[in-house]
Amino acid sequence: MPGRDSNLTELMHEWLKKSVSQSGVQQQGSESKPLGKNGTLAIVNGELVMEKPGPGGKWPTITSSKDGRVGVLYKGKPAERPIVVEDVRDIDFQITQEPPHSSFHVSVSKDNMEVWLKIESAAGIEYDLNDSGPVEDLIAAAREVYRYPPEPIVETEVFAEAERQGIKAELYAEQVVLACARGSSCRTLIGVGIPPKPPVDGRIELACDLKATKILIEDSDRVDLLDRGRINSVEAGEVLGYWHPPVEGKPGTDVFGRTIEPRKPKHASFLVGSGVRLISGGTIAVADIAGRPCFERGRLCVRPELVIYSDVDVGTGNIEFTGDVIVTGNVTESLSVRAGGLAEIKGSVHHANLTAGSSVFIQKNLIGGRVSAGGEIVNHMKIVALLRRIIPEIQSLQKAFLQVRAQPCFSIDDLRLRGDGYLLKLILEMRFANIPNLCQSLQKLLPTGDGVGSKSDLAEVWDILHLASERFVGANPLNIKCVTELDTCLACLEKVCSYLDDFFSTPADIKVYYCQNATLEATGSIVVTGPSVYGCTMTAGSHITITGSCRGGSYFAASSITVNSAGLNETVKTFLSVDEGGVIRARTLHPGTYLAIGRAKLGISEKRRNIELRFEDGRWTQEEWR
Amino acid sequence: MLKVKIAQNPPHVILALEGELDMATGSILEQVMEQIESRDLVDITFSLDGLNFIDSTGIGQLIGYYKVFAKRDIPVSIDNNNAEIEEILALIGVREIMGVG
Incomplete structure (x- = not known):
């Protein structure tokens, strides 16, 4: 029989060659195609229909839906992989339906200051097997047939749940009703506690500038490169800062009705160093000396030097x-x-x-x-130096006048009419011409305008000197009615001289x-x-x-x-x-x-x-x- | 009263004053000065030997003449032997500008 077997093998090889040549497909080491028609599966009106393959054709397969909604049962057992279908009676389908769902959850935030209502709600869906045309490898699928709403959440149940949790805060009833009626998932704030009123910390309010310089820019947009700014500085007695005391906060309540204490306010102590003094019970800091205000090691100081x-x-x-x-x-x-x-x-x-x-x-x-x-004391010094020259000159003028008037052959009838100024002016012009010159020099040294008011007591001094010096300039001596005016003038000048001398105590x-x-x-x-x-x-x-x-x-x-x-x-x-x-x-x-x-x-x-x-x-x- | 006598005619004028030179009599001297001031003058000397009184107006008048004629480079001087008048002239400072004639 070995000979017969070898003949059968040769016959099968020849038959196969013929088959290839008839199909017209060249086999060059690639896979071969079946000669028969493949089988198909279709779902028509929910029923599985099969067309069997021709000779040599591929048998059709069926697979459960990928979302698991439609499961394929093969001979009553779930098929976990594609099933080659030989007979549709071996196949059944198991369709998973979506039931309606609604639930709620009342929760409280971690700080116990907020009450949240979380509603999870989903409609119910009825599915059926989806029709499909004939395919060789059928994947079962479901289609939605009917959708019906979930059961509504009853708001009283929400309030009851909140009460059950011990929530005392008044809930926002309107928000609860709206959330329950929405019929879909949502998260809603339905109640809050009363937060504590925060305290006001004690603080220091500076009334002086601690920056190194204040750059000055003119209105005309011109910048003087040399006038880069003023060094911040204060005079003795100038207020540097105010201390505002702390203010306590007010307690609040959480959603469970428990008291929440506010934090304690910070004190912010007024720490001052050299050159600064605290007054008004430590609430106001003033400069004790003139200088530059600054913070040194956390203390407000005034440095006397730059x-x-x-x-x-x-x-x-x-x-x-x-x-x-x-x-x-x-x-x-x-x-x-x-x-x-x-x-x-x-x-x-x-x-x-x-x-x-x-x-x-x-x-x-x-x-x-x-x-x-x-x-400015330098100027005072110059003024005093001039006064010390003017005063003896006026004294000499007065002395000369009195001597002339005392002469037996000097008639004073015209002076009674004109005033002593006429003779005084004669003597001034002839013997004391330097007095008007000195007085004019003095007037040039006297502060004018804004500078006069720098010290109110000195402003009066400058006024006196203006009046006195003006008396001896130009034709003004003619206005002197009586020579005794010179006594008054001299007394004033000497007093001013002495007054200004006091400014020179520390040369x-x-x-x-x-x-x-x-x-x-x-x-x-x-x-x-x-x-x-x-x-x-x-x-x-x-x-x-x-x-x-x-x-x-x-x-x-x-x-x-x-x-x-x-x-x-x-x-x-x-x-x-x-x-x-x-x-x-x-x-x-x-x-x-x-x-x-x-x-x-x-x-x-x-x-x-x-x-x-x-x-x-x-x-x-x-x-x-x- | 004031008497003004032209003791010497121009150009070297000497005017001799007698009496009182004051606010009331100054016009008399003024009239005389008006007569001679237009003449060719070399110098003018006021002789005050005869004066009994003088006041500040009178002195001012003399100083005024000095200033007016100084502009014409005509020296004006005062010749005076009256010690009391001289004292007044010195005290007022007239002697510092108007020398002895």
Whole structure:
């Protein structure tokens, strides 16, 4: 039979070759196609219908729906994979229906301040087997046949549930009704507790600016590069800040009716440091001294000094500060430094303006510009110096008048008619022409406009001086009816002189190493410690001391001038002058030096050494200065 | 009363004043000065030896003449031997501008 078997095998191979050639499909190592028609499955009117495959055709398969809504049962058992259908009677379908659903949940937020109603609601859906055309691999599917609404939530059940949970807060009935009637899932806020009223913390309200500078921009949009701003500063007594005490909050209640205490307010203590004082029971902080307000280590302080750790230049702008100012560098051209207290410049000052309420110290050179120590007191000093010259002149005028009037051959009939002013003006013009000039100089020094009102008591002083000085200028002396007016005038001027003298209790000095072509004014002394002074104008309320040479310029001191060497030659005019009773000392006085003590003047025509000069009893006295 | 006598005619005029030079009599001197001020003058001297009284108006008048003629570079001086009048002139300062004739 082996021979017969081999013949059968050969026959089957030949038959297969014929089959391939008849179908016209070339088999080049690829899969082969069945020759018969494939079987199909269809669902028609809910019934599964099968068309069986032809010879060699593929048998159809059926699969449950992917969403699990339609399950395929094969011979009564769930089919978990595609089933090859041989007979439709082996197949049944199991359709899962969607029942209606509605439920609610009442919950409370974590902070127990809110009540929420959550409703979950879904309509019921009836499904049926979906029809399908004939396909080889059928996937069963369901179709929606009917949808019916869920059972409504009854609001009373919601309220009952809330009560069951112990919720005491009044619920928003309208929100509950609306949510229940909506018929769909939702989450609604249906009640809240009463929150506690928060407390107000204690706080500090600053009444001063702690920023370093306030940049000033003009209305015209122009910015002065030198006027970069003002250093924030305060005067003594100025209010720096207020302390507002804390205010307690009010308690609230949560949704369960429990009390919620507010937090405790913060106290915010008023911590103050040096230069600041608390008043009004510690609720108001005021500056104890003039200076720059700042916070240091959490304390409000007023620093009495401002330190500029650089040059004063276009980078810093002009400096204005009520306290002391210390500059570690130079003060450069066209800049200004105004200090309410003392000013100390570690470097040099070049063509700048330096004004200090107290003393000025310049460790290096002063070239050009103006330095003023003593603030407005410098001006007072000049006024007093002028008054000290005017008063004796008026006294002399009065004396001359009385002497003339006492002459037996002098007729006073016209004075009775015209007033004493006529004769006074004659004498003024002929003998005391300097009085009107001095009075005009005085008027130029008197503050005018806004400056007058800076101190109310001084404003009165300036008014007096204006009136008194005006009396001797131009034709005004003619208005003097009686010479006794001069007594009143003199008494006023002397009183003003004495009053202004009181402002000089703490004289301000200037100390500089070298100076050239500068103007220096000090209510106290001016000391130049370096080798020379060139072409300066100095005015000192007390002394001028120049340890080196002094060439050119004008130097006035109320008490004394002490200089190592003054003048150079006739072409370099050097003026040294002191008040009446003052003294001038010099190691060397060169020609071209002009001295004045009070009204007495003396020109030096030849070199003189070790000289100490005074003017006493109407004559110059000279001693050797040792 | 004031008497004004032209003691010396121009150009070197000397006017001798006698009596009182004051507000009431100043016009008399004024009339005389009007007569001579248009003439060619070299200098003018007021002689006050004969004056008994003078007041501030009179002195002002003399100073006025000094100022007017100074503009014409004509010196005006005062010649006076009356010590009391001289004292007044010195006190007022007239002597500082008007020298002795």
